[in-house]
Amino acid sequence: MREAGSAMRVIRYNDNEGTLKLRVETVDDLWTVQRVVFPGDFVKSESMRKFRSGENDKGEMKEVVITLNVEKTEFDKAATRLRILGKIVEGRPLEYVRLNSYHTLNIALDDVLEIRKPGWPEYLLGVLKNAVRDTKKPRLGIIVVDDEKALPAYLLGYGLEFRSEIYSRLSKRMSQKEFQEQQKKYFDEVIDTVTGMNVDTIIMAGPGFTVEDIRKYAEQAGALKKSGKRIIYESVSNAERSAVYELIRGDKVAELLQKERIRMEFKLMEGFLSGLSTGKSKSGAEQVKEAIGDYDATIVLVNDSVLGDPKIRELLEMAEKNKVRIEVFNSSDEVGMQLHSFREVACF
Numbered sequence: 595m596r597e598a599g600s601a602m603r604v605i606r607y608n609d610n611e612g613t614l615k616l617r618v619e620t621v622d623d624l625w626t627v628q629r630v631v632f633p634g635d636f637v638k639s640e641s642m643r644k645f646r647s648g649e650n651d652k653g654e655m656k657e658v659v660i661t662l663n664v665e666k667t668e669f670d671k672a673a674t675r676l677r678i679l680g681k682i683v684e685g686r687p688l689e690y691v692r693l694n695s696y697h698t699l700n701i702a703l704d705d706v707l708e709i710r711k712p713g714w715p716e717y718l719l720g721v722l723k724n725a726v727r728d729t730k731k732p733r734l735g736i737i738v739v740d741d742e743k744a745l746p747a748y749l750l751g752y753g754l755e756f757r758s759e760i761y762s763r764l765s766k767r768m769s770q771k772e773f774q775e776q777q778k779k780y781f782d783e784v785i786d787t788v789t790g791m792n793v794d795t796i797i798m799a800g801p802g803f804t805v806e807d808i809r810k811y812a813e814q815a816g817a818l819k820k821s822g823k824r825i826i827y828e829s830v831s832n833a834e835r836s837a838v839y840e841l842i843r844g845d846k847v848a849e850l851l852q853k854e855r856i857r858m859e860f861k862l863m864e865g866f867l868s869g870l871s872t873g874k875s876k877s878g879a880e881q882v883k884e885a886i887g888d889y890d891a892t893i894v895l896v897n898d899s900v901l902g903d904p905k906i907r908e909l910l911e912m913a914e915k916n917k918v919r920i921e922v923f924n925s926s927d928e929v930g931m932q933l934h935s936f937r938e939v940a941c942f
Contacts, residue, residue, distance in 0.1 A: 737791075
């Protein structure tokens, strides 16, 4: 998990040349790139290629800059890389490159690549713009707490952003009354911080009994309930940065993020399903294209797995011209799999 300061960055976009140069920084960025790179596109990036000076030479790996005519992409999440396969059309140094031979660009985190298309439709540029925007948007609030301090943090699309620590200033030398008064001030400060976090869901975690004590105190005062935020209580080993990373590596955060990300997709799918009974909703490339042509479609839902299909690209270009909203689903999500049963593309 990267810390704040790194996000997918569009380095240069040239509409006349149809080229877009960007740097990938997260696994989500690799997935986004796969969604916008299709067979027939050209991708340029640095790579390693084995060079043999003769038949008996075992060869050595040389660093080259390769441009491929793309034939296929494969996203390997486990290896944190995107494989882009195709024929070499350009390369340098030329002595290490065989034009028209097959090669695979292994795009990993921190790599820079340039994508060239005959034209960039707005819905694809929208996929990239949304990805860049989402990396900067707080996705989840986290606060780790013990009897000495609390450490708040935001989980952003590109990593963690830690905020200032809150100290309890509690001491065993205090009288019972002083201790209780100072503890109340500490709990109030933690609750105020949680209430002020710009997210819907917050995980509060810590060792020992402090988290439970704050929860009971907040429930009695009704403070967190008024905020309307969803608070999830967890246990971690300490109240340091390492505890925040401990949470992120666990299943709970992954589960929460997955639910948050597909909430909007579920609402769109519900809108489509509700229109089936009235005939307003259509599915499949032919029906959707017809609805777009008749100006009878407001929103088009499409799985990312078919964005490279010429028929799908044609109907999406038509949707763009007719000012129809296009929403791209992750085909491996639950909603994307549901859309698969409706032939990958639908509208209502």
